[in-house]
Amino acid sequence: MCGIVGYIGTRQAPGICLAGLRRLEYRGYDSAGIAVVNDGALDVRKVVGKLDNMEELLKSEPLIGSVGIGHTRWATHGKPSVENSHPHLSTDGKIAVVHNGIIENYQELREQLTAEGYVFKSQTDTEVMAHLVQKHYQGDLRKAVCDAVGDLQGAFAFGVICADDPDKLVAVRRFSPLVVGIGEGENYIASDMGAIRQETDKVYVIDDDEVALLTADGIELTDLNLNPIQRDVFVIPWPADAAEKGGHKHFMHKEIHEQPDAIRNCLAGRLSSADALVKLEGLNMTAEEIKGLHKVVFTACGTAYHAGLVGRFLMEKLARIPSEADLAAELRSRDPVVLDNTLCVVISQSGETADTLVALRDMKAKGARVVSVLNVVDSSIARESDGVVYIQAGPEIGVASTKAFTLQIFTMMLMALHFAEVRGEADPELLKAMKTDMLRAPELVQTLLDREDDIRAIAEKHAARPNSLYLGRGVNLPSAMEGALKLKEISYIHAEGYSAGEMKHGPIALVEPNLFTVAVAVEGEVLEKMIGNIMEIKARSGPVVAVATDGDTQIVGTGVDPSADPSDVAAQPNDMIWVPPTHELVSPVTVAVPLQLLAYHIADIRGEHIDQPRN
Known part of the structure; x- marks a missing residue:
């Protein structure tokens, strides 16, 4: 998925688009671009990589214009490159398009448009839209967009501007998300509300095959046949600073x-x-x-x-x-x-x-x-x-x-x-x-957050290990699977979530001193079975991080062999993540939080880009 934004009004569009893209960077961050209408022509800046690169480019090569569109990309068609970055331009350079989605019939459209003399400069599916809008444009940008959409199959949300129609911004969607922000003397488009919440708390949520024509002074909603649509204004229910870090590192x-x-x-x-x-x-x-x-x-x-x-x-x-x-x-x-x-x-x-x-x-x-x-x-x-x-x-x-x-x-x-x-x-x-x-869950979770330093200490111990195994049973098997997903997603440590009952059927072959196992062993009907699994891992010199209930006296020493060499993992106590007592069927909530913190701190210690994982 990608993120799109757009602005039309009296202020400078590039800064507003860049700020909106910052809040959409979770949707993609392998390349980015912004286009504005300036003095009867389009001006475009594109970069490969994260938005910091775009910010630096705009310092050295600023954009000027009060109408603009922006895009942050997660590649689907074509590798990350300046050529494949959005916005894409029409052959005559007068139409700019940003897109979130996938055009399924782009290959046949590309062949058709190429035969008609349109020149493609990228490998993307999106570029066909820019050429189609040029093909259909006869002085009315909105109608050209609607006619172009009629040729498309797939999912899309588009933002479109035109050098010859400089006081308009057109947006349309099918299956991909799109909101239109309502301002005073200015209006916005975005892939989600958070991108423009700093600017407005009032939006229209656009539905499939609906078109928005934005000017600085108003918004018109229609279907693809230009029939007017009445839509209630949606008031965003959370404050503007909800999408900010609020003093946290990530x-x-x-x-x-x-x-x-x-x-x-x-x-x-x-x-x-x-x-x-x-x-x-x-x-x-x-x-x-x-x-x-x-x-x-x-x-x-x-x-x-x-x-x-x-x-x-x-x-x-x-x-x-x-x-x-x-x-x-x-x-x-x-x-x-x-x-x-x-x-x-x-x-x-x-x-x-x-x-x-x-x-x-x-x-x-x-x-x-x-x-x-x-x-x-x-x-x-x-x-x-x-x-x-x-x-x-x-x-x-x-x-x-x-x-x-x-x-x-x-x-x-x-x-x-x-x-x-x-x-x-x-x-x-x-x-x-x-x-x-x-x-009691809010207080239980707060208790877990108060123990964060203990979890970071465990993270420091295991952050350098290349592999991990997460084990659970019953209602906490999904907890193990989710814990493994979190770790691999942000730290790039290979992690597998398994049913502890499946250990003997293959995964136990992986256990060795450089693979740490996270075992969810909270109080409940599967606890004794989990203790047996921990013993099997320790017997093979596998390090164990156990998630256990406060007051448990068994697990810290489970599988520890006092006669083993002190340097052998088998001789060392298990690392413990303690969770407050709760009913076993509620424990997935109290297990989730420390596993999130464990993944977070391992990734932070390793210096990874936590909010924007690679690929």
Whole structure:
């Protein structure tokens, strides 16, 4: 994915575009570019690498113009290079285009346009749009954009400016996110609200095949046939400084520390006491519909998929509904059988995840009811779902998801509890115990954050090791998988998340002194089995970092061989990450936070670009 911004008004566009791109850099950072209209011509600056390079270029070669568009790229077609960076220009140099998405039929369009005499200078799919707009342009930029879009297949959000139409900025979308910011004497476009929140808190959220014509004085929304569209103004619910680091070294660190407040926001209005029933606004399901469910399918990508695995475990354990969890990219491939009264729970932080959106549409086409669990309000997935439960995490800027994951699993717990209460399938005392600990979760997470120095000390001990293994069982198998994902994503240490029960079936061959194992061994029904796994690892001189419950007296010495050479790992106590006592079915929340901190500090010690991982 990429990030696009645009500005039209009376101020200088380059600085506003650069500031917006800074807040979109999580969407891509292998190259960047800005184009403005200046004195009847287009002026463009492009760089390879991060936005610091663009800032330096603008100091030596400044841009001047009050109409501009900008782009930060994550390469899909063509390697990172100045030629492949956006904005792309038409053959006559009068049209500039920025794009987020993929044009699926670009190859045939490229061949057609080349035969017609248009000259391509990049390997990208986006450049066809610049030439198509030139081809259709007859003095009306908006109409030319609409006609060009009619030739396209795929997903896109475009920002377009024209040297011959210098008082207009046109934007259009299909499947890729786009918002239009509303100012006074100035207006904006962006891939998400955070990019322009410093400038305005009022936006239009643009839907598929809708076009926005921006001038300094107003905004017109139409469909591709130029029929007017009326759209309510959306007021961004978080403050302007929510997308800033607030004194933290990285956004990831800030977002880890925001989790106590985020959990309070997620609880508000949903769970007030251990004796109260869970309320989920936006679910849009009656008690009868919940009781009639035959199957629940959870689908998502990446970190959100791990939250879905927790959801699957809890939905079967508590509500006794047969449940599955599928990677969204794989769900379509297996052509799943959808029974009557099937619920599909779609999980996404942004609400724009392409594979997840495709899975949603496939499941709806097969007759499933779709409820999405999202963070971003009024996103594409939200608009196409039958019900939406928001996790209330606030903006997440760091590429490696932290608070969104924790809030996703917390929302999975609320949903499973609600379904269990409606269906009457679970022991009321079990549900009450879970709710008691869920209400304590903000304080429990704060306790974990207060122990950060201890986790950094463990990180310093293992940061130089090239490999790691994360083990868990039961409801905390997804915790191990997510912990491994976080570590590999930001530190580039090879990490694998495995079921501890699978250790004997291959992974144990990897254990040696230069591979550290993180074992999730909190209090619960799988603890004794986890202790057995730790003993197997220590017996093979494998270093162990154990996540264990406060007061546990077994694990620190589990597998330690006092007779071994003191330099042998087998003779050394296990490194301990302590978590407060909580019900095992709530423990994924308290396990998630220290594993996030462990990954963060290992990456920080190694000097990696934490908020913007490579590739």
